[in-house]
Amino acid sequence: MGQRVALTAAELERLYRGKLHGQTSAEIAHELQCSPACVRKWWQRAKRDGLRALHPRPPGPPPRGILARTDPRVAAAAVALKRRHTRWGADRVLLALQDHPQLAGLRLPSRPRLAAFFKVECPECVRPPHPAAAPPPRPPVATAVHEIWQLDCQEAIRLQEGQIATICNIRDPFGAAMIASWAFGVKQGTRWRKVRWTEIRQVLREAFSEWQTLPDTLQTDNEAVLAGQPTDPFPSWLTLWLRGLGVIHQFIRPNTPTDQAQIERTHRTLDNWALDVESQANLLALQQALDRERQIYNQAFPARASDCQRRPPLIAHPELLEPRRPYRVECELALFDLQRVFDFLASFSFERKVTSVGQVRLGDQAYSIGRRYAGLGVRVRCDPTKREWCFSQLVDEAEVELARRPLKQLDIRTLTGLQPDDTVPLPPVQLTLPFLVAAPASDATKL
Numbered sequence: 001m002g003q004r005v006a007l008t009a010a011e012l013e014r015l016y017r018g019k020l021h022g023q024t025s026a027e028i029a030h031e032l033q034c035s036p037a038c039v040r041k042w043w044q045r046a047k048r049d050g051l052r053a054l055h056p057r058p059p060g061p062p063p064r065g066i067l068a069r070t071d072p073r074v075a076a077a078a079v080a081l082k083r084r085h086t087r088w089g090a091d092r093v094l095l096a097l098q099d100h101p102q103l104a105g106l107r108l109p110s111r112p113r114l115a116a117f118f119k120v121e122c123p124e125c126v127r128p129p130h131p132a133a134a135p136p137p138r139p140p141v142a143t144a145v146h147e148i149w150q151l152d153c154q155e156a157i158r159l160q161e162g163q164i165a166t167i168c169n170i171r172d173p174f175g176a177a178m179i180a181s182w183a184f185g186v187k188q189g190t191r192w193r194k195v196r197w198t199e200i201r202q203v204l205r206e207a208f209s210e211w212q213t214l215p216d217t218l219q220t221d222n223e224a225v226l227a228g229q230p231t232d233p234f235p236s237w238l239t240l241w242l243r244g245l246g247v248i249h250q251f252i253r254p255n256t257p258t259d260q261a262q263i264e265r266t267h268r269t270l271d272n273w274a275l276d277v278e279s280q281a282n283l284l285a286l287q288q289a290l291d292r293e294r295q296i297y298n299q300a301f302p303a304r305a306s307d308c309q310r311r312p313p314l315i316a317h318p319e320l321l322e323p324r325r326p327y328r329v330e331c332e333l334a335l336f337d338l339q340r341v342f343d344f345l346a347s348f349s350f351e352r353k354v355t356s357v358g359q360v361r362l363g364d365q366a367y368s369i370g371r372r373y374a375g376l377g378v379r380v381r382c383d384p385t386k387r388e389w390c391f392s393q394l395v396d397e398a399e400v401e402l403a404r405r406p407l408k409q410l411d412i413r414t415l416t417g418l419q420p421d422d423t424v425p426l427p428p429v430q431l432t433l434p435f436l437v438a439a440p441a442s443d444a445t446k447l
Helices: 007-018 025-032 036-049 070-085 092-096 110-121 198-210 237-244 257-274 283-299 329-335 338-345 410-415
Strands: 148-158 164-172 176-183 217-220 249-250 351-352 361-364 365-368 379-384 386-394 398-406
Touching: 007 025, 007 036, 025 036, 070 110, 092 110, 110 379, 148 198, 148 257, 164 198, 164 257, 176 198, 176 257, 176 283, 198 237, 198 329, 237 249, 237 338, 237 410, 257 283, 257 338, 329 410, 351 361, 361 379, 361 398, 379 398
Parallel strands: 148 217, 217 249
Antiparallel strands: 148 164, 164 176, 351 379, 361 365, 379 386, 386 398
């Protein structure tokens, strides 16, 4: 008689029921084509543990419930409390179990086990976890000179006579050139202020003029003066001015200064070179030191940044002197396209709440749409064709227009600060130093 390697679950049940009906082990072994010893083994197990012993189980210790070692009364009370107070967490339920009069002296489970128990026994009472937001992507890296400029400010620099300065630096990360470095007096009473966006615009305009080019992209951090309010997606005035010139305003990831490590290194270099006792005498001395050291770095310093290989940036990258997108300040009004600003704003959708007097604020401007809409949440979009703000409300999954208002302060004069007659820059101060390479024709820094 051949022996079976393993009996199926149906055959084991046949074996069990056969023994219950009085069959001998030999008779059952003959029927199942197995040995009598095999029949006796399974019968002994069935007599001890019942029919469930005949069903094979996975290897390892027998499975247990999450609260298998906890008194069933504790588990029942925990589930009852959770279902009665669905917003309670495991910690709060444990506090209630400790005060439960019928559970005095019983061992309570740990908080992690109780939380896992709720997910199994009453998942409908457990709040689903919020998925973690995907981290923002790293900003693109420059692949050519004047493709991306990095801008950052160095704040609270103490000068003599109680003056306080902020230095605004611009760098080309690919060409390793210091594009601009301007010092502003920011003392205000006994404290100091942040630089204004119009001052940043002034620095950029002088940098555009000095290098006679517009970059494709300006990269900054997320300071409010640069990016706008962090709680409001409305773009900053600086962003809108750059957009009108066709320059993309790109931001680093929040709290990630390493995204523009090159401009951070520029701060350190100018700290070491330009901040001494003489340069910190006053704002004019500081600006002259910044101009001098910046030009020395660009034209004579054996830089190791980028691929300069211990050559000055203007020697390693002579294409820095070739405009990527030609610019002259007297031509800015011709280069500035207000329609680009409106098209850019049209890509946003702003959620606002109407005030008690029927107003909505957008970009530091108040728009009145009527008291009858007070307290109402509205959606605001820009109509780039008609150059109007469109205020609407979602009703039964359909957007109903409530009002339209002309855009305020979004004009060439506000964004550029220029009038048709304001096309000639103020006289600059030209530094004449014996450098290896002649500076660009318009290389001047206005003090």
